[in-house]
Amino acid sequence: MTCAAIIVAAGRGLRAGGPVAKQWQPLCGKRVIDHTVTAFLSHPRIDRVVLVLHADDLGDADFDGVTLTTGGADRAASVRAGLAALTDPAVTHVLIHDVARPCVTARTISDVIDALDHSPGAAPALPVTDALWTGADGRVTGTQDRTGLYRAQTPQGFDRAAITAAHAAHASNAADDVEVARAAGLDVAIVAGDEDNLKITHPADFDRAARILRGRNGHQTG
C-alpha cells in the first residue's frame, strides 16, 4: 500500500473571519496550515502529500516535500484537483483531509490506513451523543432520533482508483468524500473519531485547538 495525503486548503474561511483565511492564521506559534501539513509529512505511512490551495494563496506556499495545486470553487472541486495532481502511478490509496483540522493525530491517520486493508473506504466519525432538535427563530420546532447518526471527520481514506472514478462520476459538490464514495457504491468503514480532531470553523475554535495542542506538547502560544 502506498498512501498519499490530499490536504484541501483552498477555502476562504468566511465563518471563521479574520484578516486572512483561517488556514493562514496563527496557532500555537505556527500557522494552522503548518500543523496540518506537518501531521501528514511526519507520518511514516504517508508517502506523498498534495496541498490544494486557493489561487490567491499560492505565493504564500513555503512548504518542502509537498505537491502544490490550485483548488476549485467548492470542496469537491478542490478534491478533484488534488486527485488530478497525483501523477505517481505507485500511489494506491489516498487520505483526503481538511486543512482546518490541525489537531489530527498520527493515531487517527494510522487507524484510517489500517482500515483500508479491508475496505475500499474508511473514515473517522463520532456517534452523536446529544439529543437532536430542529429549530427556527430561537425556538425548538422538533426533535430528531439520533440512533445510528455520526459526526464525520477527516482524513477520509479510499482506494485511489475507486475514489478518482467516484469523483469523476459525481459532478456536483458534496458534504464530504464519503458521500461521493457511497454514491458510487463504495463501502466505507467507520473508524473511531477523536473529539480533539475538530474542524476550525468559527472564531472560538482557534482557542480550543490551541488548548488541545498546548496540552499535547506544551506548545508556546502564537
Ligand SMILES: Nc1ccn([C@@H]2O[C@H](COP(=O)(O)OP(=O)(O)OP(=O)(O)O)[C@@H](O)[C@H]2O)c(=O)n1
Ligand atoms: N473551495 C473550497 C472550499 C473548501 N475547501 C476546504 O475544505 C475544508 C472544509 O471546508 P470549510 O471548513 O467549510 O472551509 P471554508 O470553506 O474555508 O470555510 P467557510 O465555509 O466558513 O468559508 C477546508 O479545509 C477548506 O479549506 C477547499 O479546499 N476548497
Ligand SMILES: C[C@](O)(CO)[C@H](O)COP(=O)(O)O
Ligand atoms: C468534510 C467534513 O469536514 C466532514 O465533517 C465537513 O463536511 C466539511 O464541512 P464544511 O462545511 O465544508 O466545513
